[in-house]
Amino acid sequence: MSVAGRVIVYGGRGALGSTVVNVFKKNQFWVCNIDMQENTEADHNIIVTGDTWTQQEENVCAEVGNIMNDEKLDALLCFAGGWAGGSPGSKDFIKNAETMWRSSVWPSSISAKLACEYLKEGGLVVLPGAQPAVKGTPTMAGYGMAKAAVHQLVASLAGPKSGLPANCTSLAILPNTLDTPMNRKWMPKADTSTWTPLVYVADLMVKWTSGEERPDSGSLVSLVTQDGITSTQPSKVGQ
Amino acid sequence: MSVAGRVIVYGGRGALGSTVVNVFKKNQFWVCNIDMQENTEADHNIIVTGDTWTQQEENVCAEVGNIMNDEKLDALLCFAGGWAGGSPGSKDFIKNAETMWRSSVWPSSISAKLACEYLKEGGLVVLPGAQPAVKGTPTMAGYGMAKAAVHQLVASLAGPKSGLPANCTSLAILPNTLDTPMNRKWMPKADTSTWTPLVYVADLMVKWTSGEERPDSGSLVSLVTQDGITSTQPSKVGQ
Numbered sequence: 038m039s040v041a042g043r044v045i046v047y048g049g050r051g052a053l054g055s056t057v058v059n060v061f062k063k064n065q066f067w068v069c070n071i072d073m074q075e076n077t078e079a080d081h082n083i084i085v086t087g088d089t090w091t092q093q094e095e096n097v098c099a100e101v102g103n104i105m106n107d108e109k110l111d112a113l114l115c116f117a118g119g120w121a122g123g124s125p126g127s128k129d130f131i132k133n134a135e136t137m138w139r140s141s142v143w144p145s146s147i148s149a150k151l152a153c154e155y156l157k158e159g160g161l162v163v164l165p166g167a168q169p170a171v172k173g174t175p176t177m178a179g180y181g182m183a184k185a186a187v188h189q190l191v192a193s194l195a196g197p198k199s200g201l202p203a204n205c206t207s208l209a210i211l212p213n214t215l216d217t218p219m220n221r222k223w224m225p226k227a228d229t230s231t232w233t234p235l236v237y238v239a240d241l242m243v244k245w246t247s248g249e250e251r252p253d254s255g256s257l258v259s260l261v262t263q264d265g266i267t268s269t270q271p272s273k274v275g276q
Numbered sequence: 277m278s279v280a281g282r283v284i285v286y287g288g289r290g291a292l293g294s295t296v297v298n299v300f301k302k303n304q305f306w307v308c309n310i311d312m313q314e315n316t317e318a319d320h321n322i323i324v325t326g327d328t329w330t331q332q333e334e335n336v337c338a339e340v341g342n343i344m345n346d347e348k349l350d351a352l353l354c355f356a357g358g359w360a361g362g363s364p365g366s367k368d369f370i371k372n373a374e375t376m377w378r379s380s381v382w383p384s385s386i387s388a389k390l391a392c393e394y395l396k397e398g399g400l401v402v403l404p405g406a407q408p409a410v411k412g413t414p415t416m417a418g419y420g421m422a423k424a425a426v427h428q429l430v431a432s433l434a435g436p437k438s439g440l441p442a443n444c445t446s447l448a449i450l451p452n453t454l455d456t457p458m459n460r461k462w463m464p465k466a467d468t469s470t471w472t473p474l475v476y477v478a479d480l481m482v483k484w485t486s487g488e489e490r491p492d493s494g495s496l497v498s499l500v501t502q503d504g505i506t507s508t509q510p511s512k513v514g515q
Contacts (some may be wrong), residue, residue: 089374090370090373090374091370091371091374094370124392124432124437124438124439125385125388125389125391125392125429125432125433125438125439125440126389126392126393126438126439126440127439130385130388130389131329131330131333131385131386131389132330134329134381134385135328135329135330138377138381142373142377142421146364146369146370146373146417146418146421147370149364149369149417150364150365150369150370152364153363153364153365154365170428171513171514172431172513172514173428173430173431173432173433173434173435173438173494173513174428174431174432174435175432175433175434175435175436175437175438175439176437176438178385178388178429178432178433178438179385181428181429181431181432182381182385182425182426182428182429182432183425185424185425185427185428185513186421186422186424186425187421188424189409189412189413189420189421189424190364190417190420190421191412192411192412192413192420193363193364193412193413193414193417193420193421194364194412194414194417195412195414196412196413196414197414198363198414198415199363199364199365199412199414199415199417200363200364200365200366200414201364201365255412274410274411274412274424275410275411
């Protein structure tokens with residue numbers, strides 16, 4: 038059966054990742070989910086195993102190799118992440134910083150590697166940034182370090198000799214607050230008119246994957262929602 | 277015996293760290309070295325042990341607690357780091373990224389924690405940045421991620437509620453190439469008139485520790501050497 042294209046969604050069982058998988062399936066894409074848990078909507082699932090960065094890399098890359106045959110990907114989209122607070126002076130700073138590193142930087146860097154190996158020419162890799170980490174984040178220091186590393190990796194992927202195939206685009210999305218069930222639960226009194234709808238992000242991923250409205254490679258794309266309307270504002274690391 | 281002040285040098289056995297220890301001792305400071313190996317010039321040595329981030333934190337913080345009594349520090353200066361190349365598409369990308377994380381971000385984050393606990397009001401914390409990581413570093417992607425995280429941590433430390441005592445200053449130094457014996461060995465034909473002398477950096481640390489010529493807290497201070505003359509150029513994360 039012919040498909041519109043092929044994408045891997047790393048973190049395709051989370052709130053945002055599940056929505057992205059759903060919207061790509063509706064648009065006739067073949068979708069592989071890489072996550073700790075299966076997403077039954079995906080065409081293929083790879084469950085992340087391994088307790089170290091290199092073990093996870095080895096296991097995930099081997100499984101992707103097994104299913105790709107000679108196919109190439111239109112996009113590698115990573116939404117894996119987490120959140121923990123804590124200032125550098127807080128008791129759990131290092132413990133939380135390590136958790137953030139594992140939940141954000143491990144998946145993003147393995148995604149970067151997969152993108153270099155499996156994207157087609159002109160393909161797309163998107164990694165999960167965060168608007169606050171563009172500056173200092175004193176009360177969530179570990180989170181900020183991890184996201185700053187992801188932002189810089191997006192810039193590295195966009196540079197010469199990064200290992201990406203020709204004419205690929207490397208981007209980060211930088212949400213402020215996503216409109217997820219968990220955020221609704223934990224912030225019941227918040228003004229949700231500034232929260233970014235998950236379907237907006239998923240539709241944006243389909244557009245970019247299809248080559249429409251792609252910002253310059255290396256861009257950190259802020260998602261700004263006002264009165265329920267979302268717009269994208271690209272910037273770059275160090276600029 | 278009266279001392280000019282008290283400083284901890286994290287990584288005080290490396291080329292730059294040793295020079296800093298030496299120059300602070302000449303200026304009558306009490307100096308504690310934290311490193312994998314002893315520096316016999318230091319007043320006190322703490323040898324880093326532990327295979328994980330939190331184990332190193334626990335061991336180092338306990339030992340610092342044992343020696344500080346009720347004393348406070350004028351400065352916490354971290355020069356621990358390392359270098360490895362590799363693009364996101366290279367075979368050893370993840371392995372090298374992990375090595376860079378351990379060698380740069382572990383010591384810097386433990387230094388940040390110690391600074392919050394032991395600096396006096398108006399004290400100084402300096403972390404080891406790198407000029408190239410202000411933008412993308414496609415051929416040394418793991419190195420760039422680690423240094424970008426350190427830069428962002430410096431910005432976090434400078435913000436409100438970071439945990440630093442009042443009126444402290446948080447800075448990164450961003451060398452281009454330092455004039456070390458190893459760099460002389462590996463780049464024998466390079467133009468060393470643009471390499472930054474280690475003594476310049478050590479003298480700068482003494483000045484900043486003494487409250488002279490300190491840039492704004494949160495600054496990334498580029499060290500630019502031309503014709504053997506070095507100047508400092510401060511900038512900030514996200515600006």
